[in-house]
Amino acid sequence: MVASSDNAFVSFEHVQKSYDGETLVVKDLNLQLAKGEFLTMLGPSGSGKTTCLMMLAGFETATHGEIRLDGQPINQVPPHKRGIGMVFQNYALFPHMTVGENLAFPLEVRGMGKSERETKVKRALDMVQMGAFANRRPAQLSGGQQQRIALARALVFDPKLVLMDEPLGALDKQLREHMQFEIKHLHESLGITVVYVTHDQGEALTMSDRVAVFNDGRIQQLAPPAELYERPDNSFVAGFIGENNKLPGVIEELNGDRAVVCLENGERIHATAVNVRAKGEKTLVSIRPERVEFKPELIPEGSHTIDAEVLEVIYMGDILRTRMKVAGHDEFVLKCRNTIDQVPLSPGQRIRIGWNPLDARALDMI
């Protein structure tokens, strides 16, 4: 699935972008995308995701570097011949057309006959559960409804490449899951290539073949979801993806990928060395909350155990998020499944928690 720069369907090579000639918004982007791939861009607000999509779609020009689409430098191909469907972050529905006309537009410009058009529009509207709204104007729709129309419009003409800029951001969970399913389904059945921007990590992890984590105008890591989550390359990625308990310390021993870290309160723990190079280096030990146990019977053999004081229990429906003080840090989080027999923890309670040393990862200090 992963493409090399020669046979890639989309490729960014050393792409830079600046809006004002002063600061680089995209710094050195290298990215290859195979045909049929589902790639998600994930990154903090303002990290350049939209800018990348805009360059790919041809609405912004890279200040440096080259973008290729299907082997051709993108500059040669006018936007309407790229066959790129796009969902804009602000929807960009045509205000002077009804919903139906908005959807028919890409079909019309492709010279499709009226009856075929109508069928396709109807199908697309049904897909986003907006069948009854064909005659409304965009201004008469709610935010989520507008977003659904924008999505339907980008897909209705079966583009080979679809760029989606937070296409489900304004939808509720139920609908979002439905739409995720529809998008995945289209992706698989039609073999379209998707570049997807989302803020929803769950969405990124479940839908994508690969995820590109952006920060500061660079790709920090580009990997399949599980790898990203399990083996983040650096502490930015570790911190950005999923929840994370971070304990600062100093490397005391380094032995291949095994390290012993001295935490700030003097306690020593074992950890997997990821991004650390030398003894004495400062490090952040990262432990995923779901890898921490507190019921004595569940703490596996060989686990590292440590004292903790419960500070707060937050109700999250399926999960009880428990914040506690560990090794002097009061942002240590543990997640308990909200089962009927769950032992309720309460603030002030002192417990002993444990984790498998393999799950503790010593990362670079950012």
Place this chain on the structure above:
Amino acid sequence: MVASSDNAFVSFEHVQKSYDGETLVVKDLNLQLAKGEFLTMLGPSGSGKTTCLMMLAGFETATHGEIRLDGQPINQVPPHKRGIGMVFQNYALFPHMTVGENLAFPLEVRGMGKSERETKVKRALDMVQMGAFANRRPAQLSGGQQQRIALARALVFDPKLVLMDEPLGALDKQLREHMQFEIKHLHESLGITVVYVTHDQGEALTMSDRVAVFNDGRIQQLAPPAELYERPDNSFVAGFIGENNKLPGVIEELNGDRAVVCLENGERIHATAVNVRAKGEKTLVSIRPERVEFKPELIPEGSHTIDAEVLEVIYMGDILRTRMKVAGHDEFVLKCRNTIDQVPLSPGQRIRIGWNPLDARALDMI
């Protein structure tokens, strides 16, 4: 915390709203909000949430019914005198002003001095981590950055009531959590009242004092988060909040709040009767995925056990979402914590799962 209609800070009484005189977008809204309360509106796209906020802010008029703010019918008070801060779904930043000017605007209209204004603007910008962007125009910001400015602008003048229409929708998880924390903090420290619209259930459940679930122009349930999750009033709420396994069946026995349900494949299970009234009635038995166990040693005593076939395992970072076929239904989901010692399930595998009958809830059939 819950307010009666007399002493309520905000109250909606039999409010109806139609835009076109043909369909009711809000049907019969009754809602009381105490001072200092944090109320979240949750509901499918197009269910009337924004409309309610707009009526409260005074930008749409109810076709029927009364809305009171601080005991006064709202029609008496022009919008600018209501002291309501609002985050609009489309941000509504003033395009001709810089970010700094946008933020200074509400302070300026209140006649605040320049130096005080600057301090406040700076603090608000720092809160949303946009301190460096004071001189930009909104058009030069990314979507998430715009949203943060909109949020800062609604809060900068310390309004007593803040309406937020998906204020964090365009933010990534990290930032969203930070902003959630900031908002909660402001809410608590300043005692402001918040009406919040979100699509993120986690957000709704963690932040709110009460959650109003909207559907079809009506409030389906108005309750504190835990109650909503644990004791949904009807199957819409059950289905809408959190994930839910639904097994259709028929009530065979009804005994107070205990019921025996005959599933479609003939299997009989025990369940808590919630919204069912008579024997022979059709029902949906709802079981939260996190309440289902598959490791034999974890299935509690007295649990109901049933055969299941694993169909798919979806990687979600902290959780492995396992879809399986149960009693003829192939959308049955089970969530396993992604721990290093997790027994990996694989598609095709046949297992036996179980749950505490108290966790099975027989609801009305929608």
Place this chain on the structure above:
Amino acid sequence: MSDVASQLTTADGRPLKAALATAQARAKRRAFFLVLPLLAFIVITFAVPIGQMLQRSVYNDGFSQTVPALTQWFEANPKGTVPDEAAYAALASDLNLMKETRMAGDAGTRINYVVSGMRSLFTKSARKAADLEPPYMAALLDIDEDWQDPRVWNAMRTASSPWTLDFYTIAFDRERDADGKLVKVDENQRIYFKLYIKTFVVAAVITAICLLLAFPVAHLLATLPMAKANLLMILVLLPFWTSLLVRTTSWIVLLQGQGVINSILVALGIIGDDGRIQMIYNQTGTIIAMVHILLPFMVLPLYSVMRVIPPSYTRAARSLGATSWTTFRRIYLPQTIPGIGAGVLLVFILAVGYYITPALVGGADGQLFSNMVQFHMTKANWSMAAALATMLLVGVLVLYWLYDRLIGIDKLKLG
């Protein structure tokens, strides 16, 4: 749908539509109060004066106020009665009154509008009125045979009431024959209707040209960075500051046979000295000069609308597969409609009303309907001018109504 709707009610049983109307009443009032000051201003400073003026197209008391005796006779005798001695006696008495009040000119002028050449009949007869003796018929016919012309008597009967449609009759190129029937005037007198149509056609042509020229320029100005756009904007505004009279004159200098353009063409050898092109004192001249004068009225509204069209729509269209042309036609153009509407409205209406420029550069057939209004105004024929002006007004309002029907004034408001 509307059947269902009419049955929809609110919780307390009121029809939903009515409830909606009540809910919106406040908003309506608020909107209306914004307009009220201007409406009052226009009504007082403009509508009332103009209404009074236009009323003159159906009201002219030039004759009626000095003919009490004749009026009585007309009331007593039905239409078609051949004037008898009593009628002539009444006439003689009224002529005397005219002489005393020096109103013979007014009376004659009024009748002269309908029956040409009859003004002096009144002034002449009034001068001699004091010497008239019975039998009056003979005495008056002695002064002028025209006193037995049935057209004169018909005209006097009609004019004895100040309210009249005579001026519209003329404006429609009609007149009353001896039997009082409406007939078309002689071919060589027909003018108003033809000119009316022509005026609207010329205005439409000018509007179309202005639109074609203004659109690219406005687009350029709207897409250029503000700094450059403002510089170029000076080029649009300069002509605008310059007196209409000066600009019109300037076009004469440019376009005439020995003018700048022809001379340059001759100097360049493109045309021969005897092949100078006739570009002025004809329709071409009118159109060129008026397009120049009206162009800013098209550019500026277009510009102010184009400036605020967000680029994301064009982007979206391109991403959906539209060529730049389709994007322009289907996405950009429709969003400029408010600007086009405003510009077209301005230019067309102004073009219809212009008369100075056509008069100066238009040559023989260069005059437009407003020139006729002007013509009658300078002759102090208020009634005729008012009738023609009313026709112009009605014509424009009908077009406005059509425009609203076909395109919709509401297209000025998207969504």
Place this chain on the structure above:
Amino acid sequence: MALPTYASPLERAWHATYLVICVLVFVFLISPILVIVPLSFNAEPYFTYTEKMLSFDAEGYSMRWYDSLLTSGMQASEAVRDGAWWSDLWHNADWVKAAKNSVIIGFWATILSTILGTLAALGLSRPEMPWRRTIMAILISPMIVPIIIVATGMFFFYSNPCAIFGFGCGRLTSTYTGVVLAHAALGIPFVIITVTATLSGFDQSLIRAAASLGANPRRTFFKVVMPLILPGVISGGLFAFVTSFDEVVAVLFIAGPDQQTIPREMWSGIREQISPAILAVATILVVISIALLTVVEILRRRSERLRGVAAH
């Protein structure tokens, strides 16, 4: 405006054509102005490029029209040009008086019509505005009625405005107020039409945002709506000003000897003599407006810079 690299040859050709068309239109717009400037220095009283002018013979040129502009109407135009002479010029010269009147009348008429017109356009552009079409038609009628009818009608009415109530209350003719009212009425349709068109693209949620931030309607208007619709208001105001500045027929009827304006002065004796003096006036106005527009643009850029906004 630069064309992207992927543009097809056809698009390139069209783009070039488009630029050429724009240039031609600008030339079309400006050439009559260019033509009159040299002619205003003509030594002869005709609008003709004489042989001498074309051969750049100094004799073909003169300042006589500028001179006549200044001196006509002065009490002692032949006197030495000292302070008293300039004071005489400022107080008595016909064209100076006319210029003062034009500016005063134009200014107030523009203020009046722009304020009332913008306000009304705000109301008219609200979806809930009742009887929009009819009111719109009434408001733009001053543009439709032939000016000569307007002028005469107004003259009759302004001669005794209270006559409709059956009593007299002085007259508005021969007063500044009368001319200003007339010109304001004539300018209003332009303001209405351009501002309404601009408002149609206006994002109404910004008004709501401003209100939610505590701005009263007045403030909202000045701080949010106004800056955004300013291009439309300015062009409307510009139209209104030019309407007044170039209007002669209403002035002919309504103004008295004290309210003579520049066009009125140009019109004086136009049947008798059109002289390059009017070209000299036009040239002076062109120079002044270029200067004004340049200053405005410089100020605008300066304020952008001060506010730290990147030029756009």
Place this chain on the structure above:
Amino acid sequence: DDITIMSWGGSYSAAETEAYYKPFTAETGIGIVSVDADNPATPVKAQVDAGNVTTDVALFLLSDAVRLCDEGQLMPIDASMLPDGIDGTPAMDDFLEGTLSECMVPNDIYATAVAFDASKFAEGAAPSSIADFFDTEKFPGKRGVLKSPKVVLEMALMADGVPAAEVYDVLDTDEGVDRAFAKLDTIKNDAIYWEAGAQPPQLLADGEVVMTMSYNGRIFNAAVNEGKPFEVLWDGQVFEWEGYVIPEGAPNTEAAMEYIKFATSSAPSARFSERISYGTPRKSAAPLVGNVNGTDIPMAPNLPTYPANMTNALASSADFWVDRETELGERFNAWLLSN
């Protein structure tokens, strides 16, 4: 009290200022506010109709004066109150035959005549009769035509051979009107129409026309003041007089009357004629007209009233036009529009 005088403006008013206003003010102390109008008759009629008369004295064409006088909008002026001529002739006799009328005291006599640029014609080949104006074979090229039936129809008939004395009799018949228009048809394609008096000299100066109808004063101005080789063809011209009237309801009728008496007396009238080439209606003033103001060119031969210029001239008939202007105006407009 100041009086307001409404006149034509331009060089006409300039002449009035020098010849009348300044000396009048110097003599009587009555100030004069000068107002110009396109045609003073229009605003004056409006002022009287509106009961808001601000004009004390206005300068009218005869036809307008007759019309408004009949309508009671002008004050009748008793001509016998006018001062005697400088030579002692009583006023009633001093004014040229027929120029005095009920409400107007004549000020000057102007002519609409054919004019041409002499430098464009070979010696002796210049147009010499009104018929030449209508002869496009002999004189090809454009000609400037007044855009008005008045004057133009008369000239057409004279060019067609109708003697001046019979012009109005012929024009009073339908056939006569047809005949005039038929003659006009012959130059229709070569005509450039003008309305403002300043246009004909401009047209000549630009070489746009070979000859043009023009007010004689404008041509004279161009010739004398600017040295243009323009000449007036004193054949078949139509002359009319214009003069002062007092609107009914004028605020200062006494001072107005004073002014009219002053301005229409012999010496000022002659002074006026020296400044603009329109003839004085006072017989006693004619001999007083000297050189063109500031030159040594005698003015008299350039006046429409100069006997040698009057051999084939027509006095415009106010009576005729008052009756027929509407009808013929419409017909003329229709004719212009037809192709």
